[in-house]
Amino acid sequence: MPSASSGAERLDLLRRRYRWLALLVLAAALQLFESLLPSLGPWFKPGLANIGTLLALAMLGARAAFSLALARVVLGALFLGTLLTPTFLVSLVAALVAAAVMAALWRLRCGLSPVGISLAGAVAHMATQVAVVETLIVQQRALFYLLPPLLLLSTATGWINGVIAGYIDARLAAVR
Secondary structure, three states: OOOHHHHHHHHHHHHHHHHHHHHHHHHHHHHHHHHOOOOOEOOEOOOOOHHHHHHHHHHHOHHHHHHHHHHHHHHHHHHHOOOOOHHHHHHHHHHHHHHHHHHHHHHHOOOOOHHHHHHHHHHHHHHHHHHHHHHHHHOOHHHHHHHHHHHHHHHHHHHHHHHHHHHHHHHHHOOO
């Protein structure tokens, strides 16, 4: 006969999986919504889907955030018809690097708020996108001249996304 603790552990695992799946749906929906918005610059969107990654990091930990970033990019590419295209590759690498940077900062417990972690992730995401595009597609060093204004936009949207994620996390903390 199963013990009460194994039943509680299974219920906790089920809750974690449900939360992860809900965050994946949120992140994928935000990515699809974002694809409808006009671009603010080359390869630049507000990064709303990273709100899901930040929430996964806060609620479920680094591994869940990393797997969510991976699944979100693949799911979004399936819906947008960009799977295995250069756009997919750029998005995948940048999302995974950003998730790794945010997870590393989260694990270091360096006192950064969700806003600070989001800012670091946004900058890492943009820098990675430009590096991947330059290395694999354009192969022109002049592309890096676009980096300063793109990083400025990234810090603005990273700040906004961090504020939103922090607000949502604080509200959800009451029901966790």
